[in-house]
Amino acid sequence: MRTLMAAAALSALIAGTGVAHAQSSAVEGRVDRLEREMRAVQRKVFPGGAGQTIEPQIVPETNTNIPGTPSGSAIADVTQRVAALENQVTSMTGQVEQDQYRLRQLEDAFNAYKRSTDARLKALEEGASSVGGSTPVIAPVDLGETRPTRPTRPPVEEVVAPKPTGTRAQQVAAVAKPSSGDPAEDGYTYGYRLWQAKLYPEARRELEGVVTKYPTHRRASFSQNLLGRAYLDAGAPSLAAVAFYENYKKNPNGERAPDSLYYLAQALTKLKKPAGEVCKVYTELDQLYGARLSAEMKAGVAExxxxxxCK
Structure with a gap:
């Protein structure tokens, strides 16, 4: 009888040990898989590699001997903790994927904006590329007249326009329109009066019309130069630089070509271009038009x- 009871107890112990061993093996397999997934997540979060991985907060104790086999409650506790780790890894992986998706969206939006901006800037800056490279375009804004130090000579036949008052429409209406029978002459004179009244957008439209319709008229050089002045006085030196350079390049023998080179140097100065570029403009002005410059403009160049x- 005792022999039978001992055999039954031994069989039960062996069966219990087998179940515990099977459960322990299953947990070890899940832990190994979790470790591999955690390393993959760490490589996503810390692409730098070594030295940046997260060390585990729970480490096994050393020199600890645990006799016997783990009880059912201990295995259940480890299983629960492994399941919690699995949930955390899944959540972290999903978060990393969402962050990567948002980053791609931001990069795509920025690249689209950059392409659109570059295209608009290139179209507006082609005229000034030979002066000093690509010049950022500043939208013309009516900030009030900021007269340059050395103003150009007004036409001898010009009558100073009275300072307008009232609404914008009333101010424009207060500027008298000339009628000499020469549309180019009248267009330039009217644009000059609008510029004197600080009605810069209206002046620019009038002056651009003269340049476009009458490119061979002597007032085309005057109008293109004054167009640059209108941009410069309105706080748009980049557009002013384009206008001045085009007047000098397209009509170098025009009466206002020297003035345009002079004010081109001032526009580049306002744009904070390198001193070498500004000095190059002054040198070209002296070499090509030195004999035609007035004493006042020569003094301005020297200053x-x-x-x-400049050397």
Whole structure:
């Protein structure tokens, strides 16, 4: 009888040990899989590699001998903790994927904006590329007239326009329109009066009309130069630089070509271009038009060269 009871007890112990071993093996397999997934997540979060991985907060104790086999409650506790780790890894992986998706969306939106902006800037800056490279375009804004130090000579036949008052429409209406029978002459004179009244957008439209319709008229050089002045006085030096350079390039023998080179140097100065570029413009002005410059403009060139430390 005792022999039978001992055999039954031994069989039960062996069966219990087998179940515990099977459960322990299953847990170890899940832990190994979790470790592999955690390393993959760490590579996503810390692409730098070594030295940036997260060390586990729970480490096995050393030199600890645990006799016997783990009880059912201990295995259940480990299983629950492994399941919690699996949930955390899944959540972290999903979060990393969402962050990567948002980052791709931001990059795509920025690239689209950059392409659109570059295309618009290139179209507006092609005229100034030979002066000093690509110049950022500043939208014309009526900030009030900021008269340059050395103003160009007004036409001898010009009558100073009275300062307008009232609404914008009333101010424009207060500027008298000339009627000499020469549309190019009248267009330039009217644009000049609008510029004097600080009605810069209206002045630019009138002056652009003269340049477009009468490119061979002597007032085309005057109008293109004054167009640059209108941009410069309105706080748009980049557009002013384009206008001045086009007047000099397309009509170098025009009466206002020297003036345009002079004001081109001032526009580049306002744009904070390198001193070498500004000095190059002053040198070209002296070499090509030195004999045609008035005493006042020569003094202005000398002052500009000193300010830019030209050699």
């Amino acid at each position: 500009g060269r000193v300010a830019q430390k």
